[in-house]
Amino acid sequence: MERVTTSDPAPAREDEAGTDRPILEVRDLTLRFGGVTALDGVSFEVGRGELFAVIGPNGAGKTSIFNCLNGVYRPQEGTITLDGERLVGRAPAAIAAMGVARTFQNLGLFEHLTLIENLMLGRHHLMRTGFGTGMLWWGRAKREEVRHRAAVEEIVELLELEPYRRMPAGLLPYGVAKRAELGRALAMEPSLLLLDEPVAGMNLEETEDTARYLVEVRRELGLAMILVEHDMRLVMDLADRVLALDFGVAIATGKPSEIQNHPAVIEAYLGGAR
Numbered sequence: 394m395e396r397v398t399t400s401d402p403a404p405a406r407e408d409e410a411g412t413d414r415p416i417l418e419v420r421d422l423t424l425r426f427g428g429v430t431a432l433d434g435v436s437f438e439v440g441r442g443e444l445f446a447v448i449g450p451n452g453a454g455k456t457s458i459f460n461c462l463n464g465v466y467r468p469q470e471g472t473i474t475l476d477g478e479r480l481v482g483r484a485p486a487a488i489a490a491m492g493v494a495r496t497f498q499n500l501g502l503f504e505h506l507t508l509i510e511n512l513m514l515g516r517h518h519l520m521r522t523g524f525g526t527g528m529l530w531w532g533r534a535k536r537e538e539v540r541h542r543a544a545v546e547e548i549v550e551l552l553e554l555e556p557y558r559r560m561p562a563g564l565l566p567y568g569v570a571k572r573a574e575l576g577r578a579l580a581m582e583p584s585l586l587l588l589d590e591p592v593a594g595m596n597l598e599e600t601e602d603t604a605r606y607l608v609e610v611r612r613e614l615g616l617a618m619i620l621v622e623h624d625m626r627l628v629m630d631l632a633d634r635v636l637a638l639d640f641g642v643a644i645a646t647g648k649p650s651e652i653q654n655h656p657a658v659i660e661a662y663l664g665g666a667r
């Protein structure tokens with residue numbers, strides 16, 4: 394059952410969706426699987442244009458947060474509010490249509506489709522003219538397609554994917570495929586982007602490239618992003634603020650420099666290594 398706390402600093406009302414309010418507000422999120430408490434009363438906010446990172450040892454609950462945010466898991470308690478709209482209880486497709494996009498740890502591209510086709514699929518939910526209507530109203534459908542193609546080409550340019558436009562996704566080098574997946578998520582025109590271990594399996598050069606593209610995306614699009622990542626250097630370099638989890642509990646939230654030196658965070662990582 395949803396628990397609405399009185400401590401919510403900003404009640405979820407659409408008319409208050411002003412620019413100063415955080416784009417995402419998570420309050421007292423609790424998620425249980427039988428006897429396992431994956432998330433235990435977790436609260437945090439993400440500001441507009443903020444790059445917010447979630448860290449923690451294996452099994453801390455990072456993926457569970459993403460799965461609650463995009464509607465794959467339904468938390469037993471707590472609220473999630475995106476721009477004044479409650480998310481808990483909505484289906485993943487509805488949440489995606491509200492502006493929450495996600496990249497996956499393992500690639501989520503269609504291997505036989507070209508890079509451009511994959512990006513166009515990312516825009517599917519934004520397309521109003523289906524095939525049937527398109528036949529009847531081909532003029533409007535054509536104009537709409539031109540608009541969508543132009544939006545996709547902007548992303549291709551931003552992420553420097555031009556040389557790979559017509560290549561089937563399955564043939565892309567790994568680093569490029571990860572970038573294409575970022576492009577597919579951006580093609581959705583999200584208001585919140587969830588980045589699930591964007592540099593997993595990358596070498597140093599690819600990791601540095603990814604960091605550069607994320608900085609670029611942020612500068613160009615001013616998009617709010619949540620980053621789950623084990624690469625601490627990337628997190629500390631890129632994030633505005635960091636939430637550290639341990640056994641489903643939020644043990645610290647703050648600037649990267651504060652989190653790096655936080656005794657509870659150090660203990661959580663060293664404890665896990667013992």
Ligand SMILES: Nc1ncnc2c1ncn2[C@@H]1O[C@H](COP(=O)(O)OP(=O)(O)OP(=O)(O)O)[C@@H](O)[C@H]1O
Nearest residue numbers: 426429430431449450451452453454455456457458
């Ligand atoms: N579908 C599920 N069924 C049962 N238990 C689950 C499920 N999903 C997650 N859990 C449990 O919830 C806890 C948190 O898992 P989660 O995957 O969110 O951690 P994580 O921080 O993402 O870990 P990692 O860094 O290894 O990906 C773990 O104890 C995990 O076993």
